[in-house]
Amino acid sequence: MILLTGATGYIGSHTWLELLLAGHQVVGIDNFVNSSPVVLKRLEALSGKKLNFIQGDVCDPIVLEALFKKHAIKGVIHFAALKAVGESSAKPILYYENNIGGLINLLQIMQENDCRNFVFSSSACVYGDPEKSPVKEDSDLKPENPYGQTKLMGEQILRDLEASDPRWRVAYLRYFNPIGAHESGLIGEDPMGVPNNLAPLVSRVAAGRMDELNIYGDDWDTPDGTGVRDYIHVVDLANGHVKAIEYIFSGKPSLTVNLGTGVGYSVMDVVRAYEDVVGQPIRCKVIDRRPGDVALYFADPSRAEALLGWKAVRSLKQMCADGWRWQSQNPLGYKS
Ligand SMILES: NC(=O)c1ccc[n+]([C@@H]2O[C@H](COP(=O)([O-])OP(=O)(O)OC[C@H]3O[C@@H](n4cnc5c(N)ncnc54)[C@H](O)[C@@H]3O)[C@@H](O)[C@H]2O)c1
Numbered sequence: 001m002i003l004l005t006g007a008t009g010y011i012g013s014h015t016w017l018e019l020l021l022a023g024h025q026v027v028g029i030d031n032f033v034n035s036s037p038v039v040l041k042r043l044e045a046l047s048g049k050k051l052n053f054i055q056g057d058v059c060d061p062i063v064l065e066a067l068f069k070k071h072a073i074k075g076v077i078h079f080a081a082l083k084a085v086g087e088s089s090a091k092p093i094l095y096y097e098n099n100i101g102g103l104i105n106l107l108q109i110m111q112e113n114d115c116r117n118f119v120f121s122s123s124a125c126v127y128g129d130p131e132k133s134p135v136k137e138d139s140d141l142k143p144e145n146p147y148g149q150t151k152l153m154g155e156q157i158l159r160d161l162e163a164s165d166p167r168w169r170v171a172y173l174r175y176f177n178p179i180g181a182h183e184s185g186l187i188g189e190d191p192m193g194v195p196n197n198l199a200p201l202v203s204r205v206a207a208g209r210m211d212e213l214n215i216y217g218d219d220w221d222t223p224d225g226t227g228v229r230d231y232i233h234v235v236d237l238a239n240g241h242v243k244a245i246e247y248i249f250s251g252k253p254s255l256t257v258n259l260g261t262g263v264g265y266s267v268m269d270v271v272r273a274y275e276d277v278v279g280q281p282i283r284c285k286v287i288d289r290r291p292g293d294v295a296l297y298f299a300d301p302s303r304a305e306a307l308l309g310w311k312a313v314r315s316l317k318q319m320c321a322d323g324w325r326w327q328s329q330n331p332l333g334y335k336s
Contacts, residue, residue, distance in 0.1 A: 001026070001027055001071045001073050001074060002019060002024055002025065002026050002027075002073070002074065002077060002245060003026075003027055003028075003071070003073045003077070004026055004076075004077050005028075005029050005030070005058050005076065005077070005080035005102075005106065006029075006035075006058075006078070006079030007029060007030050007079070008028065008030040008035040008037070008039040008040065008053075009034060010035075010178070010189040010190070010191075010234065011121070011175075011178060011237060012028070012030070012035075012077075012080075013035070013039045013042075013043060014181075014187060014235055014237070015237075015238040015241045016028060017182065017187070018238040018241070018242050019241070019242055020047040022242050024242075024245075025052075026051075027052035027053070027067065027073070028051065028053045028054075029055075029058065029063070029064075029067060030056075030080065031058075031080075032055065034082070034191060036334035036335070039187060039334065042186040042187050043187065046182070046184060046186055046187070052071070058078075058105060058106050059097070059098065059102045059105055060105075061105055061108075065109055068112075073110075073113070073115050074249065075115065075119070075245055075249060076106065077119040077121075077244075077245060078120055078121060081121065081150065082094065082099060083147060084196050085147045085148070086196060088145055088146040088147035088150070089145050092146040095146045096146065096149075099150035099151075099154065100150055100153055103154050103157060107161060116169060117248045117249060118158065118168065118169070118248070119173060119241060119248065120154060120155065120158060120172050120173065121173060122151045122152075122155055122172050122173055122174045122256075123148065123174060124175060124176045124230075124260070124297070125143050125144075125145070125147060125148035126155065127140070127142070127174075128141070128143050128148065129142075129292075129294045130297050133264065133297045133298045134298055134299055134300035135297055136258075136300045136303075137256050137257065137300075137303055144292050155172055155256075158170045158172070162254060168254070169251070169252075169253070169254055170248075171244040171245070171247065171255055172255070173240065173241070173259050174256070174299075175232070175237060176229065176230035176261070176299050177197070177198075177231045177232065178232055179199035179232070179233070179270075179319045179320075179323055180199070180234050180319035180323045181234065181323050181325065181326035183235070183322050185326045185328075185330070187326070188323065188326030188333075189234070189323075190330070190334050199319075199320075199323055200323075200327075202271060202282060203274065203323055203326075203327035204327070205282050205283060206274055206278045206324065206327070207327050207328065207331055211283065212283035213282060213283065213284045213285070215284050215285065215287065216287060216288065216289050216290045217287075217289035217290075217293070221295050222295050224266050224268045226267035226268045227266065227267055227293060227296065228264040228265065228266045228295065228297070228298065229264060229265065229296075229298065230260035230261055230262070230264055230265075230298035231265055231270065231316060231319060232259065233322070235322075236313060237312075240304065240312075244257075244310075247307070252307075255303075257301075257303050257304035257307060258300060258304060259304055259310075259312075260299025260301050260312070261301065262301045264296055264297070269316065270316070271284060273317055273319075274320045276317070277320045277321045
């Protein structure tokens with residue numbers, strides 16, 4: 001049995017489905033701080049399986065202890081975290097308490113229950129403003145906000161734990177920018193409040209839920225002047241987790257890998273790809289650069305390919321088409 005924390009969130013829900021399709025047994029936990037219980041019904045419809053799920057907080061030891069007593073958990077994929085960069089600067093204690101407190105609580109209970117296989121949701125944020133792209137895993141680590149710090153500290157805690165007990169096996173997965181949705185349009189990204197990321201903002205403008213898209217600067221040193229990032233289809237990312245937990249279960253050594261496509265697309269590339277899919281122009285307004293933004297970064301994903309046999313295969317067009325299907329079938333997200 002694999003435990004997924006943050007199981008009903010954006011990446012968790014897509015990973016849950018891919019794990020079930022690959023024949024794994026899964027139990028999920030989530031406190032719905034940034035997701036909806038409707039996900040559970042959708043996943044049951046997509047997988048044709050009854051789900052094991054418990055509503056609860058990973059910071060609560062009693063909940064986790066009960067979960068480990070009830071299920072023979074062999075490994076954990078830990079998604080549960082708060083992830084809004086701006087909010088993390090405004091409320092750092094909340095981020096350290098939830099992301100670090102939850103991780104420590106979980107690791108303690110895993111240790112007590114003799115479970116030492118772990119997949120950690122890290123982030124490209126740990127690189128901060130990288131000196132050059134493609135970014136390799138051995139680049140400098142210098143996160144620029146409390147959220148990114150929680151990811152780097154999480155990695156450090158796990159590395160110390162591994163050093164203390166070689167039975168631990170950890171996959172450190174550094175994600176670039178997941179976008180898109182499952183091709184059914186039944187599950188997708190549905191952040192509470194105002195989204196922070198480009199793709200949900202573009203699709204909200206396309207759907208008429210927002211008037212226009214703010215573009216933070218068009219004078220960056222990039223081919224069209226707008227920022228360039230490595231967007232990865234969330235289903236490709238989910239499949240990276242299936243490969244990672246299978247790798248860990250096979251007893252191979254811990255690994256740290258970038259999960260990205262290795263290709264950078266600009267804000268305008270994403271806007272144009274959405275316009276093609278939607279068939280109408282998307283209103284954009286160029287405003288000042290945001291402090292802390294960088295011109296360009298994209299992954300070198302070759303280590304993930306070499307060690308996990310994993311590679312992102314879905315195109316930007318497919319990311320936008322699937323993202324738009326989710327948005328148009330669920331104009332108000334899971335509340336629709
Ligand atoms: N989406 C991205 O761009 C991105 C990039 C890099 C890393 N990550 C990391 O990947 C993981 C998943 O991200 P996501 O995009 O699916 O985010 P998400 O917010 O959609 O999912 C996280 C889930 O965790 C739950 N959660 C948060 N704190 C919890 C707690 N204390 N107890 C139980 N559940 C809790 C939320 O309700 C949510 O369902 C996070 O750790 C995030 O930091 C995300």
